[in-house]
Amino acid sequence: MKKLKLSLLVASSLLSANLVAGELTVVSFGGAYGAAQKKHMIDPYIKETGTKILFEDYSGGVAELKAQVESKNVKWDVIDIEYIDVERACSEGMLEVFPHDKLPKGDDGKAGKDDFIPAAIGNECAVGNIVWSIIFAHKNDLKTKPKTVADVFDTKKIPGKRAFRKRPQVNLEWALMADGVALKDIYKVLGTEKGVKQAFAKLDTIKKDIVWFDSWSQAPQLLNDGGAVIVQSANGRIYSAIKKDKSDFNIVWDGQVYDLDGWAIPKGSKNKEEAIKFILAATKTKPLAGMQDVAYGPTRKSSESLIAEEVKPQLPSAHLDKGIKASAEFWADNGSQLGEKFTAWLIKK
Amino acid sequence: MPNTDTTTNDTSDHLALNSEHTQKYNQAIRREKTKALVLVLPLLFFLIVFFITPIGYMLYRSFYNPTVANLAPKTAEILTQWQDISKLPNEETYKTLAYEIQQLQKSRLSGKFAEEVNRRLPRTGSVIKRTARKIKEIELDNVKNYQELLTSLHEKWGKPEIWTGIRSASDKFTINYYANALDYKLEPSGEIVKQSEDMQVYLPILQRTFTIALIITLLTFLLGYPVAYYLSLIPLKKASILLIFVLLPFWTSLLVRTTAWIAILQSNGVINQSLLSLHIIDKPLDIIYNQFSTILAMTHILLPFMILPLYSVMKGIDSSYVRAAQSLGANPFKAFIQVYFPLSLPGLSAGALLVFIISIGYYITPALIGGVDGQLISNLVAHHMRSTNNWELAAALGSVLLVLIIALYWIYDRLVGASNIKL
Amino acid sequence: MLPVYYSPIRKLWHYGLRIIVGLVLLFLIFPILVTIPLSFNVEPFFTFTEGMLKLDPVAYSTKWYVEFFTDHKWNLALKNSFYFAFMSTILATVLGTVAAVGLASDRMPFKSLITAILISPMIVPLVIIAAGMYFFYSAINIAGSDMAIIFAHAILGIPFVVITVTATLAGFDQSLLRASSSLGANPISTFFNVTFPLIRPGVISGALFAFVTSFDEVVLIIFLADPDQRTIPRQMFSGLREQINPTILAAASLLILISIILLFTIEILRRRSESKGMFQK
Missing domain, CATH: 1.20.5 (Single alpha-helices involved in coiled-coils or other helix-helix interfaces)
Structure with a gap:
């Protein structure tokens, strides 16, 4: 009898383990952003088509994607990718080319291709999904409040830990801004060996005060539990912490590095057709406007009319003069080399 | 034994x-x-x-990497005929590469090609990528001089250096990754030289791994020895109750124990909270995401591996020796060190080697609470597997680690006997 | 009480030892004990709130357990964990037991070399095993299959089965086998009628070790598993790296419960076989 039970248990667990496998595996960044995507893109699509979707978190970057593609073991079907990475991912053959001509009309009737802002469909492998920004934030009860990126790098003025995402992107840009390089020259300077040295030297000055995190979800957490006094974050995470969790945080737009995120399909996805259908549906006017839940701007012009007035000042587009756009081309060309340098720098005492 | x-x-x-x-x-x-x-x-x-x-x-x-040779086979072949590396290769080579890069660009593989070459010769990746982007639109059949064309796309094509990079990246077999794993590099000329100061990371990490493993072994010994000793003295019934304190952590998931340490050590964790509320400190201590937390948690996790073999050896030691020594006038410390300790050595060597071997290859706990300076060699293997996709380097680092482990395992087998591992 | 004639230094020795041992045992058990109350925190943090310290019932909640049992991802992870652990345990136990019986034979050639190989999965760092399997399983096209995970976990469990079964066989009189076969029994019936009853405690505790090994394993899962093959430890790992919330502590507490059950099962088995004087600690 016992044996029978055991084998039944084994058999049932075997079956169920196979049954729950989703037909579409979609990965994104989780947290408040993931919740907004689930609400406005994933759930409506499931409801409409009955497709099973496994919605997973990842922490960005091209590494895992590349590993899957190169080992010919592609587990993901749709990926939310930062445009800072998309150029590289596309040029290295990690993504399928997306049929942009299939993009449906906007709700105002404008043809799909004209409705998107040009940057959103500027890369042949992806469809823009949000306009977001990397900003820094602090608690309002901080004695001296940081106003500029230079303040972030000034531990005398504002003592305490700073939390940055563990990668060279944005950190090197900020280091140069804090060191007085003009916004328009950041990538030009960073393209030279001297500029790279300068950036690392600036980072060196606060190295022991930096807490590194791997995933955007950790940023509001670190601020909340006192792990850091200033955190680098995606603007939406902080916005949602302020709005939903009533956290007493403040966003500083100075030095913002704004960028797009887009949906793309990993090369060799087992469900390519279904993935295309999903992306087409998820980038319609309404779902894109839904991203205002986390203060991310839409990539379709037709979505703009759906944005609530009180959200507008919280969108990155309201503060463009204070920062720069992340250069996908620069990071495509220099990402791996600076990544190596960054890792070595990090490990070195 | x-x-x-x-x-x-x-x-x-x-x-x-x-x-x-x-x-x-x-x-x-x-x-x-x-x-x-x-x-x-x-x-x-x-x-x-x-x-x-x-x-x-x-x-x-770790030494076989055919990617570049497979991506640009003709260039790889023609470059083998290039003799004098102080001079530029011939026009035919330029032409071959121009066509192959355009081909790669069209099939979206130029980026991969660039990355691979970059690995052998840093700062060349961006040259190739930029060239590939520009060459896409050019009608190559109409080009008169390919050397001029490439050089106009990027001035670095006018120097032999980048060509040596492509050539050495075209070698299917290379010891470059082993050189890298030991903080050396293989120059395109075939010379092996030390990495520049700011890129020397692996030997220091290896050294750190050994140091941390040694510290942990020592700590588990200092903490575990008295426990095992005491357990071996008291009646079996009582001992088996106290043994639960050792066995429960041993049986509890590694993730659970690491999670628990996060809850205890984090900036508003149990320790900081208590110290703050007792006004012993006025701002949280930095006791997580560093070497300290790694050592602490790993010591906790590995302590049972020290106690259990020690206990099983100590149970077999006849305590009358020590009593005899004491009744002959030796003080308990002296009697202990001169008589008892040597008898417990087999258990100690078994436990110590086991703890040392396991610590050297540790990954999860440092990954979760090691911060930056608590990272061990395994974490770098994982880093190159999962973050930089430099699989060859990961494999080379892994091989270095493996050789160390096998050497230690061999010693363990000699000293303790692999078949004498007890659970 | 200590005898009154004990010298001060002896008293120091006596009490010092007990204090140290007490502290070390506390150090061992404390993290595990802390986890359980924290998992009942009503707030989404890893910390004791004031209410919790005052034992205010409002500060406690079972909502993280509800979350654990209702959330799709944790459910999937729970199922996967049991599934992989069951399958790999069966594989490890069968292969490991049979091999241990062979290994225990007096006539086994290359005994120490083979033993060293069979035990080696316990010694080789998991990251190396994971990297090797990642490359190789991708190359032979079984990466991402359930089989790959089951094989990988079975390999980690095998040394435990071999060790525990070998230990029960250590006191085993090989002439029993010869007697059995000289009485005309074939090797298979000899195994089931003579060998197996004797080694059963070793087999069971080896199987439990293999089960726990698979159940707790996370490195191979990180490298080899697909998103829909995530296990509880994998889910905890990404939770700890990405978004810490007490559901992880609820999962941890449940795992502690499982370890307690397994620990007692193993101890009972050990006692039983120790009373027969055959199973070594």
Whole structure:
């Protein structure tokens, strides 16, 4: 009898383990952003088509994607990718080319291709999904409040830990801004060996005060539990912490590095057709406007009319003069080399 | 404790038997040998296919990398004829590469090609990528001078250096990754030189791994020895109750224990909270995401591996020796160190080696609470596997680690005997 | 009480030892004990709130357990964990037991080399095993299959089965086998009628070790598993790296419960076989 039970248990667990496998595996960044995507893109699509979707978190970057593609073991079907990475991912053959001509009309009737802002469909492998920004934030009860990126790098003025995402992107840009390089020259300077040295030297000055995190979800957490006094974050995470969790945080737009995120399909996805259908549906006017839940701007012009007035000042587009756009081309060309340098720098005492 | 193969009693049986019997006896032995081997074979086969081969395959990948040669085969071939590397290669080489880069760009593989070359010669990746982007639109059949074309796309094509990079990246077999794993690099000229100061990371990490493993071994010894000793003194019934304190952590998931340490050590964790509310400190201590937390948590996790072998050896030590020494006037400390301690050495060496071997290869706990300066060599292997996709370097680092572990395992086998691992 | 004639230094020795041992045992058990109350925190943090310290019932909640049992991902992970652990335990136990019986034979050739190989999965760092398997399983096209995970976990469990079964066989009189076969029994019935009853405690505790090994394993899962093959430890790992919330502590507490059950099962087995004087600690 016992044996029978055991084998039944084994058999049932075997079956169920196979049954729950989703037909579409979609990965994104989780947290408040993931919740907004689930609400406005994933759930409506499931409801409409009955497709099973496994919605997973990842922490960005091209590494895992590349590993899957190169080992010919592609587990993901749709990926939310930062445009800072998309150029590289596309040029290295990690993504399928997306049929942009299939993009449906906007709700105002404008043809799909004209409705998107040009940057959103500027890369042949992806469809823009949000306009977001990397900003820094602090608690309002901080004695001296940081106003500029230079303040972030000034531990005398504002003592305490700073939390940055563990990668060279944005950190090197900020280091140069804090060191007085003009916004328009950041990538030009960073393209030279001297500029790279300068950036690392600036980072060196606060190295022991930096807490590194791997995933955007950790940023509001670190601020909340006192792990850091200033955190680098995606603007939406902080916005949602302020709005939903009533956290007493403040966003500083100075030095913002704004960028797009887009949906793309990993090369060799087992469900390519279904993935295309999903992306087409998820980038319609309404779902894109839904991203205002986390203060991310839409990539379709037709979505703009759906944005609530009180959200507008919280969108990155309201503060463009204070920062720069992340250069996908620069990071495509220099990402791996600076990544190596960054890792070595990090490990070195 | 050496291995105890029980083959010695054969000869004594032998003496009483005549030759006919001997033959039969030998046959029987052979049959039993075969039988024993047949029983072991399925497992051995399974392990060889699914465990040893993968590790062997990893070793192979650490020096075999055909990517560049496969992506741009014609360039790879033509570059083998390029003799004088102080001069530029010939026009034919430029032409071949121009066509191949355009081809790669069209099939979206130029980026991969660039990355691979970049790995052999840093700062060349962006040259190739930029060139590929620009060459896309050019009608190559109409070009008169390909050297001029490439040089106009990027001035670095006008120097031999980048060509040496492509050539050495085209080698299917290379020891470059081993050189890298030991903080050396293989120059395109074939020379092996030390990495520049700011890129030397692996030897220091290896050294750190050894230091941390040693500290942990020492700590588990200092903490574990008294416990094992005390447990071996008290009656078995009481000991088996106290042993639960050792066995429960031993049986509890590694993730659970690491999670618990996060809850205890984080900036508003149990320790900081208590100290703050007692006004002993006025701002949280930095006791997580560093070497300290790594050592602390790993010591906790590995302590049972020290206590259990020590305890099993100590249980067998006759305590009357120590009592004898004490009654002869030795003070307890002296009696202990001179009489008892040497008797417990087998357990100590077993525990210490086990803890040391496990610590050297540790990954999860440093990954979760090690911060930056608590990262060990395994974390770098994982980093190159999962973050930089430099699989060849990961494989080379892994191989270096593997050699160290096998050496230690060999010592363990000599000293303790692999078959004497007790659970 | 200590005898009154004990010298001060002896008293120091006596009490010092007990204090140290007490502290070390506390150090061992404390993290595990802390986890359980924290998992009942009503707030989404890893910390004791004031209410919790005052034992205010409002500060406690079972909502993280509800979350654990209702959330799709944790459910999937729970199922996967049991599934992989069951399957790999069966594989490891069968292969490991049979091999241990062969290994225990007096006539086993290359005994120490083969033993070293069979035990080696316990010694080789997991990251190396994971990397090797990642390369190789991708190359032979079984990466991402359930089989790959089951094989990988079975390999980690095998040394435990071999060790525990070998230990029960250490006191085993090989002549029993010869007697059995000379009485005309074939090897298979000899195994089931003579060998197996004797080694059963070793087999069971080896199987439990193999089960726990698979159940707790996370490195191979990180490298080899697909998103829909995530296990509880994998889910905890990404939770700890990405978004810490007490569901992880609820999962941890449940795992502690499982370890307690397994620990007692193993101890009972050990006692039983120790009373027969055959199973070594």
